[in-house]
Amino acid sequence: MSGTIQKASDIFIVGLRNQHAVESQAIELLERQVGRLENYPEMVDRMRRHIGESQEQARRIEELLKALGTSHSAAKDLGLSFVGNLAAAGHATAPDEVIKNTLANYAFEHYEIASYRALLTLADAAGHSAAKSPLQQSLKEEEAMASWIADHIAPTTLRFLERSAAGAKAGV
Ligand SMILES: [Fe+2]
Numbered sequence: 001m002s003g004t005i006q007k008a009s010d011i012f013i014v015g016l017r018n019q020h021a022v023e024s025q026a027i028e029l030l031e032r033q034v035g036r037l038e039n040y041p042e043m044v045d046r047m048r049r050h051i052g053e054s055q056e057q058a059r060r061i062e063e064l065l066k067a068l069g070t071s072h073s074a075a076k077d078l079g080l081s082f083v084g085n086l087a088a089a090g091h092a093t094a095p096d097e098v099i100k101n102t103l104a105n106y107a108f109e110h111y112e113i114a115s116y117r118a119l120l121t122l123a124d125a126a127g128h129s130a131a132k133s134p135l136q137q138s139l140k141e142e143e144a145m146a147s148w149i150a151d152h153i154a155p156t157t158l159r160f161l162e163r164s165a166a167g168a169k170a171g172v
Contacts, residue, residue, distance in 0.1 A: 008125035013070055015119050016061050020072040022112060023058040027051055029108065033101050036172050039163065040098055040156060046148055053141045060134040067130070097171035102149060102156055109146035116142060 030047045037044050065071050091100040116139035123131040163170035 005126055008122055009068075009128070012119065012122040012126045012128065012131075013065065013068060015115070015122055016065055016068075017073050019112075019115050019119060020058055020061045020065075021077045022115060023054050023061065024077040026054045026108065026112070027058070029105075030054070033105075037098065038172050039168075039170075040159065040172075043098075043102075043152065043156065046145075046152075050141075050145050053145070057138040057141065060138060064131050064134065068128070095171050096160065098156060099160055099171070102153060106146065106149045106153070109142050109149060112142040113139065113146060 030051045034044050034047050034051070037047075062072055091097045091104065094100050116135055120132060120135050120139065123129070123135060160170050
């Protein structure tokens, strides 16, 4: 292996471990929100689906690491503090929790989209062509989730407004 290819492979493995930790955070983040949301059922349904997708994405990464003769880092999964998850924890006390979480989830999905694009570039640079199709699948799922959230910013905001105006508990 040339120096650059070896370097690309090393950075790719670190990136896969990081993304595995991000997927663990995504699952936690969504589970926490799903457990609290009462009045936004289509959001709960979509989040449940994305929890399943995120579990599958984490599994794909485990397979890729295994094929490269290594594994993910449980310590990193636990230790990586990710801004989206910290934000969501803080939102639990906000009266506009559903809005704040929608904005944070939109940002989180775009972080993941950027991450999978970087991983695909590194897979190419390292000559790990077999890694590309599972990463592309995960990228597609993140893009679909981001676009679902984008489509639901307005309806969610309007429902929040309507419930607030009616004096209801609006934020979850
Ligand atoms: Fe994900």
